Amino acid sequence: MxxxxxxxxxxxxxxxxxxxxxxxxxxxxxxxxxxxxxxxxxxxxxxxxxxxxxxxxxxxxxxxxxxxxxxxxxxxxxxxxxxxxxxxxxxxxxxxxxxxxxxxxxxxxxxxxxxxxxxxxxxxxxxxxxxxxxxxxxxxxxSRPAPATPPKDEDFNLTAREREILGLIGEGLRNPEIAAKLVISEATVKTHINNMFAKAGFHSRADAVRYALRNRRSPEDPQQ
Structure with a gap:
């Protein structure tokens, strides 16, 4: 301007x-x-x-x-x-x-x-x-210390749906918005998130966002 x-x-x-x-x-x-x-x-x-x-x-x-x-x-x-x-x-x-x-x-x-x-x-x-x-x-x-070797998505054995939801969390979507976008219930979204957190060791959604942004894939990338 x-x-x-x-x-x-x-x-x-x-x-x-x-x-x-x-x-x-x-x-x-x-x-x-x-x-x-x-x-x-x-x-x-x-x-x-x-x-x-x-x-x-x-x-x-x-x-x-x-x-x-x-x-x-x-x-x-x-x-x-x-x-x-x-x-x-x-x-x-x-x-x-x-x-x-x-x-x-x-x-x-x-x-x-x-x-x-x-x-x-x-x-x-x-x-x-x-x-x-x-x-x-x-x-x-x-200022939080970063892990010496950031874990890879495949180390967590996330399912395709869990990876999809993780990506949407990284885009800033909340549970109701994720449910609407994927045409599933909010309860199902919460179940997937709980499973994802348990596998990955996330303690908060901020942890999930940081990981999703660091490991963002393009839509053309193959699923692991």
Whole structure:
């Protein structure tokens, strides 16, 4: 974005009151123009294609397509568009998944107008912005000692379904979203996750996310 024009922004949130409030609040800034809003990730991808905005303000937990998946689509198709995650979740797996998908920043919804505006402006200039609490969590994650020799997926004897679910966890999907995507019950998802955790020795979903991102396969890779 050049400095002599306004920042074009798309606001994405499935809650109408939040979406409209953000659009009005940010649109009042002289250097920001809200060019579109979207209610889910699929609409966000379409809005990005139609408007080529400087910044997408992206919720993560949405129906149809989640914000992490939408972020990946947008960043691959339009690398000039920055995506700023704004969500109620500040858990480890959501942070890691959003940043891995290409988000330029990560804020929680308790951020005030000045903080969000600063983040939007910074993202438009190609800068990364993280809420202080998110920075602390990332610092804690990166300061944990890594295993000397990271185990391979095949060492765990995961089934094809367990590997599939592990990949979706790595994309930031939660159990209900995984169940809907795979057309299985949430109870079945939980059973697979429990089995996976027992085999792999994961202690939290953050452990699973880190492993999934480190060992991500492309769709063309053969199953082991």
């Amino acid at each position: 050049t400095e002599n024009r306004t920042i074009t922004l798309v606001v994405v949130d499935d809650q109408a009151t939040v979406r409209e409030a953000l659009a009005v609040m940010l649109g009042l800034a002289e250097d920001v123009t809200v060019v579109a809003t979207a209610t889910n990730g699929a609409e966000a991808v379409e809005a990005a294609e139609q408007n080529h905005p400087d910044v997408m303000l992206m919720d993560l937990n949405m129906p149809v397509m989640g914000g992490v998946e939408a972020t990946g689509h947008i960043r691959r198709a339009q690398p000039h568009t920055a995506v700023l995650a704004l969500t109620t979740f500040d858990d480890d797996e959501s942070i890691l998944a959003a940043l891995h998908a290409g988000a330029s920043g990560y804020l929680t919804k308790d951020a005030d107008r000045i903080t969000i505006l600063h983040a939007v402006r910074a993202a438009a200039q190609g800068q990364a912005v993280l809420a202080p609490e998110v920075q602390r969590r990332l610092l804690a994650l990166t």
